[in-house]
Amino acid sequence: MKYFKLILSFVLTVAIFYALNTKFGSIPPIGKFLNPYSGVWQNETDEAISGDITIPELQDKVTVHYDAQLIPHVFAQNELDLYRAQGYLTAKHRLWQMEFQTYAAAGRLSEIIGEGALNYDRQERRRGMGYGAEQALLKMNEDKRTSAITKAYADGVNSYINQLDPKNLPVEYKLLDYKPEAWTQKKTALLLMYMTKMLAGGDEDMENTNALRLFGKERFDLLFPDFFDITDPIIPKETDWSFIDVPQTPTPNSEPVLDSIAETIDKPDPNYGSNNWAVSGEKSATGHPILANDPHLGLNLPSIWFIMQLSTPNHNAFGATLPGALAVISGFNQYISWGETNATRDVIDWYKIDFNDDRTQYKFDDQWRDVSVRVEDIKIKGKETYKDSVLYTHHGPVVYDKNFKSDQERAGYAMKWVGHIGGNNQKTFLDLNKSKNYTDYVEALSNYTAPAQNFVFASTEGDIAIWIQGLLPNKWEGQGKFVMDGSKSENDWQSYIPQAYNAHTKNPERGFVSSANQSPVDEAYPYFVFNDGYETYRNRVINDFFNSKDKFSIQDFKDLHNNNYNLKAAELMPYMLENMDVSSLTPKEKEIFDIAKAWQYNNDMGEIGPSIWSAWWSILYTMVWDEFDVNDTAIDPPFTYQTIYLLKTKGDDAFMDIIETPETETAKDLFKLSFSKAVEKLNTWKAENGDLNWVNYKGTYAGHLLQALPAFSRFDIPIGGGKNIVNATSENWGPSWRMIVEMTSPPTALGIYPGGQSGNPGSKYYDNFIDDWAAGKYHSLNFLQSSTATDAIIGTQTLTPSK
C-alpha cells in the first residue's frame, strides 16, 4: 500500500509538471507562462531608457536620448556604430515583431505555430520568397559598404538577443513557447522581400485570362480598359516625353494562353496604398517647401513603423524605420525630406510551362531546357519536416503544378517577378538618409528595383520632385495582362525601361507634386502602362485641393490628411437616388432614403450616410457582377471606377441583368433592388450592434500581428474616413504613418502613427499614439541638432564599447 501511494503520488507529480510545462494547442505552458519570476509578470514594465550598456565591437560611444514619445535619438561617431545601434535598439523595442515578420516572409510559420501554417508556408516558398531574398542578399554583399553595414546591424540585434535574460523575452515568445534565433543579413533581405510582396506582389493575370476566355476580347476591353475615361496621373499630363529615345518593345502579336485556372495564391490586400505630396516654396504660406506622406498599410500592433533619429557627424536623419531594415524609410534630414507611395505597376507575369515526361526539362523555342529543383524543407513544430520540391525555369518558380493548386501532369505556371531578380534596395535608403540635394536623391534612387515606389522629394534648397522608381520591364503592348506561353522567347521580358526614363517630374509648373497610387502617367508616356488597379479617387481630391488656391500652410496639410470627402459616393449616389424607383418604398426604406439624401458625402464619424453607402454599394457591386460568380474559377470583377462608369453610361447593358431572374434588369432596377437589400442589412446590423453611425459601422481596429489576438489589440478606434478617401482609414488598414515636414533649415516636422514605440503589450508606450492619431493630431518631432540633451529628453542611455 505504501509503495502504491508512493508510485501514485509520483505519477501525479510528473503529471502536474507535464501539464503545466507543456503547450496544448493555443494554451501556453501555464506554469512557465504565469509564474511571477520568469513568466509574463516580468513583462509588466517599460523598457529601460537610462544607464550604460556594453556592446561588443562598437568602435566608439553611442549616445541614445529618448523623448516623451519613446523615440530614440541616436548619436554615433560613424556609420557602422550607428547601424549596429539601430539593430540593438530596434531589437530592444520590437524583437518579436521583427523576427516574426521574417519567419512569415520566409514561409517558416509552421516552425512556430505548427501544422496549421503549412499551407501558408508552402505558398510563400512557392512564391519564391526565400529564393528572392537570397538573390537580394547576393546583390547586397556585392557592395562592400552595404555588406558591412547590414552585418553590423545584424550583430547589433544579436548583441541584444545574447544579453537577453529568458525572463525578459517578449510576451509572444512566452505565449508560443519558443526562443529568438540569431539575426542575419538574410533576415534583412527577407524583411525587404516581405515589403516587396506586400506592395508589388499582386497581379490579375490568371483572373484576366479567365475573364477573357469567358467574355471575349471586346467585352473584356469594355470592362478592363487600359486607361479610364478620366486620368489624373502622378506625372502631370503636359509633361514632354520627347527626351526618351528608347522605344517600347515591338509587339510580337502572340496569343494569350486561355487556360482555366481554378485557384490562385493569396494576393496582398489591394487596398494597401498611400498618399504623398509636396508644395513648392512659391505655393507654401511660409515660403519653404512642405512635404507630406501617409502610407496606408495594415493597422497592426506592434505597428509596422518604428520612429528614430539616426545621426553621425556626417548626417542626421529622422523618421519612420521598418524593424528589420536599416535607416529611415520615410523621413527627412537637415537638407531633404522624402516619402513613398506604392507605384502598383505590373511586375508579375505568368508563363505556361510544358514539361517533358519526367518533368526534368521544359520546352523553349523548339529546344528542351533543364529544370532546376529547389527543395524547400518546411519544419513543423511537433511534426516531421515537410519537403516541397519547387521546379524553377528561367522565368522563375513554377508555382502551380500537379503538386499545388493544379492537376496538370505535364504542365505548370511559372512566375516572373521583379522580386526574384534581386537588388540592393537597402542601399537606396542608406543613401537617401545622407542625401543633401536633388542630385543626391536621384543618385540614391537610381539602383532601386522593388517594390516600385513613387518617391516624393523636397529640399531646403527649394526643389520638389517625384520619381516613380523601380526596375520596370519594357513590355510590348498588352504584355502580361494574361497568361503567356512560356515556350516562346518573344513572350519573355525583352528589356527594362532605362532608369533615366522612369517617369518623373521636378519643380513642375503647377507648384506641387503628389501621388495616391493612381496611374503614373497618361497615354502619352512612350512605354506600355495599363490599369492594373490604380486609384482614381484620392488623387483627384488631392490635386483638386492643390489647384484650388495659391498658398498652402501646415494646417492645410493636416486638413488634407484628415479629409473625409467620399468622391466615389458623390459620383454615384446622387445618380442612384435620383434615378431609382421610389414609388414603392416601405416606411423603413423611406427613412434610410431620406438620411441618404441629406448626406453631404463626408465620411465623418457621426454620419449614417457612409454606412448606407457602404452597405448599398457592396450589394450593388455584387449584383452587377453576378456574371463573375463562377465556380472553381479564379476571376475578379471590374474595378470600382469602371463599374460606376458603366452604371451611369450603359445602364441597359446585358451585364446589368441578374442572370438568375427571368426578368431583364437594368441599372435602375439594380439600384432599387440593392437598396432594399441594403436597408434590410442595415436594420439587421442595427438590431444586433446598435447605432448606425459610421464610426460604429466601420469599427476600425488595430490588430495584434498574431491573428489580432483581442487581448493585444485595440478595437473601436474613433476615426472617420474609409476606402478611396484621402483619410483612408478603413476597418483594418489606413494611414500607418502621417508625416508633415516643412523645409526650414533645419526642417520642422510633425509625425504620428497608430501604435506606439514599444512592442510590449505591457508597456504604456505600446498603443499610446492611437487616440491622438484618431483625433487627427500630430506630435512635434524633436529634431536634435547635436548630442546635447534638450528639455524634450526624458532619459539617456549610453552604448559603450567593451574595452
Next chain:
Amino acid sequence: MNKTIINFIATIVLAYILSLFLPWWSVMTAALATALFIPLKKSAVFFVPFFAIVLFWAVYSYLMSSGNDFTLAKRIAVLLPLGGNPYVLMLVTGIVGGLAAGIAAIFGKQISLILKSK
C-alpha cells in the same frame, strides 16, 4: 511554533531562494523538500504548501504589476480569458503554483514515510 507554520514559512522561503536560479518548477522542489524535512499530517500535507505558494505567487505577481497599473495583467486576463480582471489572474497564478507545490508535497510525504519505515 507548530509544524504547520514552520512548514508554511519554510516553503515560501525555500521557494523564493530556489526561484533565483531554477525555473517555475522550483516551487515543486521547495514543497517536496519541506514535506521531507518538516512532515505534516493528513490534508495539511497538501494544503499547507498549497496555500503557501498561492500566497507567494499571488503577492509576487501583485508586486510585479501594481507599479505598472496592471497594464499587462489586464490584457492577459482577457487572453486566458478571465474577464479582464487582473486580481483573478493573480489568484489563478497562485493556484497554478499552489497545485504544483501541493502535489509535489504529497510525493515528498510518501518518500518520507518510506524512508522512516526502513
